[in-house]
Amino acid sequence: MITNEKLLKCGKRLKTPSLFINAKTKADGKLIKETITRYPLNKANSGISQIDGIVISSGDYSAVAPFLLPDIRAQLDPSFYSATKRIRLIDPAIHFLFSGLEKDKDACCSVVEEWLPQLSNIVNIVARIDSQKEKLDSSIQRIYPLLDAVLIQRLLEFQIRANADILINPSVPLSSPRRIDDQTEKTREMNRQGRVLLDTVLSRYKEQRDLMNLTVISPSVLTSAYVDNILDATLQGNPDIIGVRLMNLDEKNSVEAMNFLKFLKTLSSSGKPIIVFNVREFGYVTFCYGANAISMPIAKSPYMTKKKASEKAPHEGSYYHYYDMIDYSFKSFPDNIRANSYKLPCHCEICGEFGSFVNIEKKQWNYFRKVHFLLVKNMEIQEFRKTDVSLNIALKDKFGRSQKTGYVAFLP
Amino acid sequence: MSEIQVPEVLPKNDYLRLPPNERELYVREILRQTVRKNVQGVTASALAEKLPFDPRTIEKHLSVLTCTNEIYAVKIGNTPLYLPNSIPIHHTKKQSVTIGNREYIAYALQNRMGEFVFIQEKKKTEFAEEVRGGILIPLADFRQFVDFMTTFSKDMGTSNKGS
Numbered sequence: 344m345i346t347n348e349k350l351l352k353c354g355k356r357l358k359t360p361s362l363f364i365n366a367k368t369k370a371d372g373k374l375i376k377e378t379i380t381r382y383p384l385n386k387a388n389s390g391i392s393q394i395d396g397i398v399i400s401s402g403d404y405s406a407v408a409p410f411l412l413p414d415i416r417a418q419l420d421p422s423f424y425s426a427t428k429r430i431r432l433i434d435p436a437i438h439f440l441f442s443g444l445e446k447d448k449d450a451c452c453s454v455v456e457e458w459l460p461q462l463s464n465i466v467n468i469v470a471r472i473d474s475q476k477e478k479l480d481s482s483i484q485r486i487y488p489l490l491d492a493v494l495i496q497r498l499l500e501f502q503i504r505a506n507a508d509i510l511i512n513p514s515v516p517l518s519s520p521r522r523i524d525d526q527t528e529k530t531r532e533m534n535r536q537g538r539v540l541l542d543t544v545l546s547r548y549k550e551q552r553d554l555m556n557l558t559v560i561s562p563s564v565l566t567s568a569y570v571d572n573i574l575d576a577t578l579q580g581n582p583d584i585i586g587v588r589l590m591n592l593d594e595k596n597s598v599e600a601m602n603f604l605k606f607l608k609t610l611s612s613s614g615k616p617i618i619v620f621n622v623r624e625f626g627y628v629t630f631c632y633g634a635n636a637i638s639m640p641i642a643k644s645p646y647m648t649k650k651k652a653s654e655k656a657p658h659e660g661s662y663y664h665y666y667d668m669i670d671y672s673f674k675s676f677p678d679n680i681r682a683n684s685y686k687l688p689c690h691c692e693i694c695g696e697f698g699s700f701v702n703i704e705k706k707q708w709n710y711f712r713k714v715h716f717l718l719v720k721n722m723e724i725q726e727f728r729k730t731d732v733s734l735n736i737a738l739k740d741k742f743g744r745s746q747k748t749g750y751v752a753f754l755p
Numbered sequence: 756m757s758e759i760q761v762p763e764v765l766p767k768n769d770y771l772r773l774p775p776n777e778r779e780l781y782v783r784e785i786l787r788q789t790v791r792k793n794v795q796g797v798t799a800s801a802l803a804e805k806l807p808f809d810p811r812t813i814e815k816h817l818s819v820l821t822c823t824n825e826i827y828a829v830k831i832g833n834t835p836l837y838l839p840n841s842i843p844i845h846h847t848k849k850q851s852v853t854i855g856n857r858e859y860i861a862y863a864l865q866n867r868m869g870e871f872v873f874i875q876e877k878k879k880t881e882f883a884e885e886v887r888g889g890i891l892i893p894l895a896d897f898r899q900f901v902d903f904m905t906t907f908s909k910d911m912g913t914s915n916k917g918s
Binding site: 492547 | 763769770780784785
């Protein structure tokens with residue numbers, strides 16, 4: 344596979360296929376910094392040098408940013424691929440105002456509080472509504488009017504100050520077939536406004552930063568009745584790059600997954616680079632449908648799952664299996680490797696250092712599995728970039744030997 | 756006159772909510788883009804019809820753009836027709852120098868009055884570039900202008916400063 348590159352206005356290059364990582368917390372920032380600095384330990388591996396971008400939500404920026412400052416080592420060694428040399432995206436992530444965890448809502452509100460102090464209060468009132476239908480209607484009625492050009496301008500300025508390499512137009516999620524017309528109309532309006540603002544009051548940056556229209560979408564609305572309208576809204580304002588953020592894709596629902604892939608294929612005919620946000624291994628499939636880059640969270644599911652009040656997430660997170668391509672929980676993982684004397688089933692550097700599951704202390708587990716995740720994702724993307732055959736064949740081969748054989752059916 | 760072309764604009768309510776400085780920048784940039792899009796020229800009344808700005812605001816900004824030589828006006832009867840001034844003869848004939856937070860750009864350009872050297876001063880703010888002034892010198896007279904500036908510089912005793 345030959346890797347294509349697009350030169351961005353900021354001077355960095357967007358390779359195809361590329362993998363970006365979502366950094367959400369202070370711990371994620373620290374982890375990325377340490378992994379970049381510590382690996383590779385030997386020439387056979389490449390650390391995380393194949394991971395070309397870091398995505399941070401605006402609400403998480405203050406926690407993560409201190410770890411992504413210019414590195415002295417990059418000045419001493421020009422070949423050192425520091426965090427600042429990678430593509431940096433600051434996602435305004437205002438979809439959190441409509442759905443998501445309370446802490447994400449609060450973080451998002453705190454970013455805009457200075458310019459829009461009333462937003463937090465309104466978002467909280469809307470979030471307390473029990474009925475999903477009423478909540479959506481109320482958010483459209485009460486939150487949409489606040490998302491005006493001034494807010495868009497401030498969020499673009501926020502990204503410029505944060506040294507984002509691509510400016511992301513904020514937009515509302517497209518989530519409900521019932522209110523899709525209102526949602527697409529608002530998306531269209533915001534995309535148009537973002538472009539006008541960049542060309543006028545932010546004109547100093549119009550030749551220095553690409554503008555991305557980021558459509559936040561639930562696959563349930565990607566049916567033939569709405570898709571043209573959604574495509575039109577996504578391409579409003581002639582963006583330089585298109586982003587698609589997936590919300591809660593049910594990968595077992597092959598119709599939804601296929602609809603999404605067809606949507607991507609149609610988008611790719613616009614000739615603009617596409618970045619798919621918030622995916623895991625399914626993201627690799629999107630490379631065969633026109634996506635140039637994907638972003639994924641570090642060692643966790645990209646989707647929210649509702650848990651019962653009594654259900655508590657385990658403190659020890661899951662381990663991504665390089666060959667099976669699935670996550671094993673801390674409890675089930677030892678059973679899986681017992682037959683092999685608990686030897687870690689991976690040849691990444693940190694697995695090599697520990698050797699066996701029994702050598703990992705419980706307090707080290709989360710750090711270990713996240714570093715392992717980064718190193719393994721680096722290996723996977725390297726594998727796809729260096730394959731001698733076309734990417735779809737390489738993916739068929741990879742998925743066919745894993746537990747994700749279901750993905751083979753999606754590949755062209 | 757044929758229908759004029761206008762760029763995408765913000766809804767009136769939104770643009771009115773921009774802070775005053777940014778609103779000024781915004782209106783001027785939209786007018787600049789509109790005149791550029793309409794090489795056959797536009798009148799103030801046609802702009803007022805098509806753009807969501809007050810006619811007095813439009814006239815004020817058109818006169819600023821005229822003063823900075825980014826556009827020029829030709830009178831047809833009593834009505835001024837505004838035309839874009841920046842049609843470069845050749846893209847390579849554009850050079851700039853940045854001194855402090857100001858950028859001076861020299862373009863070779865052509866309009867219906869002839870060929871000119873256009874020197875423009877832009878001030879960089881945090882997020883935007885603001886045109887602060889501009890002069891047009893007929894290309895045929897440019898050498899004479901440079902000689903004049905050289906003599907002036909010598910008289911001021913500044914020719915060797917900063918070197």
